[in-house]
Amino acid sequence: MDNNVNEVIGIQDMGRKMQLRYWLARYIQPINRKKVVFSQFGGKGYGCNPKAICDEFLKRNDGYDLVWILGKGTSAKKAGIPKGVRTVTEYRAVLELLTAKVWINNIHFNIQYQRGAVKRPGTIYLNTFHGGITLKNVGTDKKSYRADKELNIKEQMFLKDCEYVDYATIGCETERHVVNEFFNGQAEILKLGDARTDILINGSEAATNKVRAFFKIPEDAKVCIYAPTFREDMKLHWYNLNYEQILDTLEERTKSPWVMLIRLHPRLAAQTKEIMPDSPRFINAGRYVDMQELTVASDLMISDYSSAITDFMLTRQPAFMYVPDLDKYLKKRGMYFKMEELPFPYAKTTDELIERIRNFDEELYQKKTEQFIEQIGCINDGKSAERIVDFLIQKMKGK
Numbered sequence: 383m384d385n386n387v388n389e390v391i392g393i394q395d396m397g398r399k400m401q402l403r404y405w406l407a408r409y410i411q412p413i414n415r416k417k418v419v420f421s422q423f424g425g426k427g428y429g430c431n432p433k434a435i436c437d438e439f440l441k442r443n444d445g446y447d448l449v450w451i452l453g454k455g456t457s458a459k460k461a462g463i464p465k466g467v468r469t470v471t472e473y474r475a476v477l478e479l480l481t482a483k484v485w486i487n488n489i490h491f492n493i494q495y496q497r498g499a500v501k502r503p504g505t506i507y508l509n510t511f512h513g514g515i516t517l518k519n520v521g522t523d524k525k526s527y528r529a530d531k532e533l534n535i536k537e538q539m540f541l542k543d544c545e546y547v548d549y550a551t552i553g554c555e556t557e558r559h560v561v562n563e564f565f566n567g568q569a570e571i572l573k574l575g576d577a578r579t580d581i582l583i584n585g586s587e588a589a590t591n592k593v594r595a596f597f598k599i600p601e602d603a604k605v606c607i608y609a610p611t612f613r614e615d616m617k618l619h620w621y622n623l624n625y626e627q628i629l630d631t632l633e634e635r636t637k638s639p640w641v642m643l644i645r646l647h648p649r650l651a652a653q654t655k656e657i658m659p660d661s662p663r664f665i666n667a668g669r670y671v672d673m674q675e676l677t678v679a680s681d682l683m684i685s686d687y688s689s690a691i692t693d694f695m696l697t698r699q700p701a702f703m704y705v706p707d708l709d710k711y712l713k714k715r716g717m718y719f720k721m722e723e724l725p726f727p728y729a730k731t732t733d734e735l736i737e738r739i740r741n742f743d744e745e746l747y748q749k750k751t752e753q754f755i756e757q758i759g760c761i762n763d764g765k766s767a768e769r770i771v772d773f774l775i776q777k778m779k780g781k
Contacts, residue, residue, distance in 0.1 A: 396763035400473055404498050407480040413504050415778055417447040419482040423512070424490060425453030425471070427461040427671040430488045431510030432471070434577035435774075436675075438767040440466050442775075445617040448656070449482070451475045451494075462671045473497055483778050488512040491546075492539035506777050508549045508770075509569065513691035514576050515553065515758060516560045517724075544568045551761025551770060554581065556718065563603040575772060581674050582696045583764035589672075593679035597665050602608065603639045607667070607680040611688035612647040613707070616659055621646070622706060623684075624732040625659050631739050632682070643676060647672030647688075655673060684735070689715065691726060696762060699717070699758055700742060703728035704735050725750035735780075 420432040439446050448467045458469045470478050476499045485507040501507060503506060550561045550569035553576035557764060561571055613620050632640045643665050651668035658664050670676055674753045677694050683701040685691035694701050718723050721728055725747055729735035
């Protein structure tokens with residue numbers, strides 16, 4: 383199409399050429415009934431629920447045109463994009479969205495809307511959300527806005543995303559109100575499961591070996607992952623743990639060597655080295671693309687209010703919450719559960735955390751985990767991606 387456009391208009395102005403391409407894509411080109419466009423976290427690699435769904439489409443091997451949106455400067459190789467998936471960036475992504483039958487995202491398409499993307503009649507937009515079994519109250523990005531308030535561009539794009547979304551997937555009943563809030567109640571909620579949890583429930587020797595090889599983890603070493611969320615003040619002191627003592631305690635308890643993967647929230651990942659001990663036992667995992675692969679490769683997790691810990695719970699491996707700001711956090715941000723409802727031992731200080739690890743009761747933890755899973759109505763069973771793709775295929779066929 384590009385060469386034809388150049389011949390027709392004979393201009394060099396990329397802005398004008400792109401506008402014409404958009405017009406042709408929107409009004410002349412038909413929707414490709416087998417094209418699915420994916421994005422996650424604004425183009426940050428291949429991961430989360432969209433990855434699991436894309437992998438399931440690849441397994442079907444039925445001629446689907448699978449397109450993945452990447453951020454500028456991110457290569458397909460670096461992002462871990464598999465063979466059989468096309469990648470696009472920037473303005474080209476808008477063209478793909480304009481002719482796709484299905485859009486899949488775990489946040490929003492705000493940048494693409496600003497560049498000219500619109501949802502055509504007949505296009506299906508399924509959002510998988512990214513929070514999973516959410517502990518902390520969602521932010522204010524998508525809450526209702528007053529009619530008399532002048533909205534900035536970001537707010538306008540959030541509302542457009544809410545208007546466009548057709549379906550949102552959840553894996554448990556307690557996600558329903560979170561997703562309703564996130565999309566201003568405009569998405570039809572499908573209880574089909576959180577696709578990204580399939581690998582955690584089914585396990586993956588290949589992913590485990592991949593992670594261990596990537597970080598050169600010794601064969602006899604067990605893996606602890608520290609994966610906290612960010613705080614609004616973006617300060618690092620919330621992560622001031624006695625990391626060495628934690629691993630010493632784990633080694634004392636298990637009689638095995640341990641390493642710790644440190645995976646700060648993407649907003650803080652660039653500062654990971656500032657909190658890491660200078661020791662080969664500690665590994666900066668911020669550059670690794672896939673959080674689910676890190677999770678399935680780990681034997682234990684330390685986190686806080688992040689939904690990473692409720693994902694990890696599905697592996698049935700031990701998990702602990704380090705929450706030095708618990709009282710302040712509950713007052714300012716809030717959580718959907720009381721701490722006592724959660725299966726995870728929690729601590730406000732390193733000394734308390736060491737005590738929780740030393741006195742960890744495996745049998746009690748497993749019992750509380752099963753009770754919590756039942757309480758929240760969780761249906762994640764390792765087959766969520768299959769259910770979601772089955773649903774989408776029926777919609778793509780017009781059924």
